Amino acid sequence: MTPLTLFARRFVAGERPQDAVRAGQQLQAKGIKATFDKLGEDVNDAAAAGRATEAAKELLRLIPAGLERNVSIKMSSMGQRISRDLCLANVSSVLDLAKEVSGFVRLDMEGSALTQDTLEIFHELRKRHDNVGIVLQASLHRTADDVREAVRRGDRVRLCKGAYKEPPQIALQDMAKIRQAFKACAHLLLDGAPRPAIASHDEELIGDTIAYTKEHGILPSSFEFQMLFGLRKSRWESLVAEGYTVRIYVPFGTHWIPYFYRRLRERRENVLFVLRNLFR
Numbered sequence: 192m193t194p195l196t197l198f199a200r201r202f203v204a205g206e207r208p209q210d211a212v213r214a215g216q217q218l219q220a221k222g223i224k225a226t227f228d229k230l231g232e233d234v235n236d237a238a239a240a241g242r243a244t245e246a247a248k249e250l251l252r253l254i255p256a257g258l259e260r261n262v263s264i265k266m267s268s269m270g271q272r273i274s275r276d277l278c279l280a281n282v283s284s285v286l287d288l289a290k291e292v293s294g295f296v297r298l299d300m301e302g303s304a305l306t307q308d309t310l311e312i313f314h315e316l317r318k319r320h321d322n323v324g325i326v327l328q329a330s331l332h333r334t335a336d337d338v339r340e341a342v343r344r345g346d347r348v349r350l351c352k353g354a355y356k357e358p359p360q361i362a363l364q365d366m367a368k369i370r371q372a373f374k375a376c377a378h379l380l381l382d383g384a385p386r387p388a389i390a391s392h393d394e395e396l397i398g399d400t401i402a403y404t405k406e407h408g409i410l411p412s413s414f415e416f417q418m419l420f421g422l423r424k425s426r427w428e429s430l431v432a433e434g435y436t437v438r439i440y441v442p443f444g445t446h447w448i449p450y451f452y453r454r455l456r457e458r459r460e461n462v463l464f465v466l467r468n469l470f471r
């Protein structure tokens with residue numbers, strides 16, 4: 192556990208679930224939706240995985256009526272690295288609780304060592320649950336095939352570039368190629384998958400989604416944009432004003448360091464923000 196520093200506060204809503212819920216209410220007042228994430232990943236003992244599972248359920252119970260009960264989880268925090276059966280049991284119990292409260296659970300995608308396993312567990316969960324969605328990372332070479340499979344299965348997908356450093360055998364390295372792959376995957380999802388989520392702050396990709404959906408008569412109500420807490424706030428509001436659905440990923444908790452460093456690695460502007468505050 193690490194107390195939330197001033198720098199991390201830009202990207203993390205607070206330490207307690209109540210902080211995240213308050214952020215969600217503030218977003219809702221502006222017509223913006225939220226998905227809540229209790230930070231934590233890579234747990235190696237069953238007791239800790241059990242605690243993460245209970246925390247996700249507590250969060251679902253705590254989100255008040257009137258706010259969508261939409262949470263994002265990392266399966267590595269619920270025992271994925273220990274055993275598939277343990278992870279399946281834990282995540283299933285979260286989905287059962289989510290169903291009771293009309294909630295939705297998104298399985299975040301982690302590093303490529305877990306991609307295949309994550310998809311297999313997701314497909315297993317989908318046999319019994321319809322309130323669960325997956326994330327696919329456009330930068331991975333495999334993802335175009337995974338997107339086609341998701342469309343065939345009718346899965347709910349969040350498409351992002353991919354936040355983990357991967358080798359060239361696994362993932363594209365060049366941003367122009369990643370953008371090209373993202374657009375191709377997004378078009379497939381927008382054409383054929385239920386309520387895809389286009390998760391990016393990249394204006395080229397947001398603009399491409401708007402142009403593609405207009406050109407193909409795809410209604411704004413049939414997909415959503417997603418962005419991260421603390422990044423491009425004014426764009427959230429302008430998209431809502433243009434009639435689009437926007438959902439913000441609202442992380443909270445004390446295990447914020449890996450999440451924070453992924454944000455710093457992504458963008459020079461985020462590092463500059465931290466440095467400016469360091470020397471203020």
Ligand SMILES: Cc1cc2nc3c(=O)[nH]c(=O)nc-3n(C[C@H](O)[C@H](O)[C@H](O)COP(=O)(O)OP(=O)(O)OC[C@H]3O[C@@H](n4cnc5c(N)ncnc54)[C@H](O)[C@@H]3O)c2cc1C
Nearest residue numbers: 299300326351352353354390391392393417418419423440
């Ligand atoms: C809701 C959500 C959920 C995610 N879930 C996952 C997940 O489960 N697994 C995973 O691996 N990754 C996830 N990610 C992270 C994602 O994979 C990327 O690492 C992250 O979004 C950075 O890529 P980007 O496309 O947003 O833009 P970047 O590649 O960071 O930036 C590209 C361009 O976007 C524009 N831009 C970006 N930020 C700004 C800004 N603040 N102001 C102005 N312009 C800006 C600039 O033109 C910039 O050059 C998620 C991202 C989001 C938004």
